[in-house]
Structure formats: structure tokens, C-alpha cells
């Protein structure tokens with residue numbers, strides 16, 4: 834459920850590294866492309882993810898993170 838909220842990097846990525854530079858705990862390079870290595874769940878992580886998303890030159894970062902509820 835809520836698959837559309839899963840954050841990921843799609844095939845448009847050109848491996849520029851901007852997202853990794855913004856937050857290397859959420860993004861990592863993997864064979865010339867970046868990937869999401871941790872889903873953003875805290876407000877800090879989400880702000881950082883959204884900054885990377887808006888900074889990506891090819892709109893390769895997708896997903897609408899939401900703050901995780903603690904039950």
C-alpha cells in the first residue's frame with residue numbers, strides 16, 4: 834500500500850552526484866547512477882530529500898515522503 838510514496842531514483846539519473854552531496858545518508862552512487870539507500874522519515878530527512886529532489890537536473894528523484902507515525 835502507498836507504493837507511490839516510496840522514494841527512489843529512476844532511470845533518468847545521469848549520475849551527477851548532486852543528491853549524494855546533499856545527503857549521503859539518503860543517497861549513494863551505484864554504478865554511475867545514484868540510488869536511495871534510506872527512506873526519508875524524519876522531518877530533517879524529508880527536508881533534505883526534497884532539497885535533493887528539487888536540485889536534481891533531470892527530475893530523476895521521485896516519491897512523496899511522509900513523516901512516519903509512531904503508531
Ligand code: SF4
Nearest residue numbers: 846847849850852889
Ligand atoms: S541529482 Fe539526479 S541526476 Fe544527479 S545523481 Fe542524483 S538522481 Fe542522479
